[in-house]
Amino acid sequence: MSDEKKIIIDEDWKSQVASEKETLAQEPQEAEPPAANQMPPASFEMLLTTFATEAMVALGQLPNPVTRETIYSPEHAKYAIDMLQMLEEKTKGNLGEDEQAMITDLLHQLRMLYVTSQTPPAAEEKNGPSIQD
Numbered sequence: 001m002s003d004e005k006k007i008i009i010d011e012d013w014k015s016q017v018a019s020e021k022e023t024l025a026q027e028p029q030e031a032e033p034p035a036a037n038q039m040p041p042a043s044f045e046m047l048l049t050t051f052a053t054e055a056m057v058a059l060g061q062l063p064n065p066v067t068r069e070t071i072y073s074p075e076h077a078k079y080a081i082d083m084l085q086m087l088e089e090k091t092k093g094n095l096g097e098d099e100q101a102m103i104t105d106l107l108h109q110l111r112m113l114y115v116t117s118q119t120p121p122a123a124e125e126k127n128g129p130s131i132q133d
Contacts, residue, residue: 044091044095044099045102047087048084048087048102048103051081051087052080052084052106052110054076054077054080055076055080055081055110055113055114056113057071058071058072058073058074058075058076058080059072059074059077059113059114059117060117072117074117077110077117078114080110081107081110081114084103084106084107084110085107087103088104088107091103
């Protein structure tokens with residue numbers, strides 16, 4: 001037996017590539033993603049997300065998208081949460097199930113985050129766990 005390695009060249013690859021190009025050219029093209037400066041479509045969900053993001057930035061959970069700095073401004077966070085609450089009250093009975101669930105969940109999560117950000121850590125957390133007999 002020969003230990004010589006044989007190289008097999010597939011001569012048909014060029015025609016296969018050409019065929020794939022033709023098939024792709026005939027298929028309808030998907031819409032391109034929006035440009036960086038193009039705004040997303042206006043929606044109730046986008047409005048809720050805007051206020052939720054504003055609250056999270058004010059609570060130091062996300063960096064400011066413009067300055068890239070992390071801030072802590074509980075007054076600003078409370079204002080954004082209050083705006084979401086006002087929207088919930090004003091739209092009561094006019095929302096779909098998904099929209100109502102979204103605003104209810106967002107308000108609950110943001111309120112919990114606000115409360116926990118206002119509460120100083122317990123002494124055990126500062127000094128480490130204590131050993132009790």
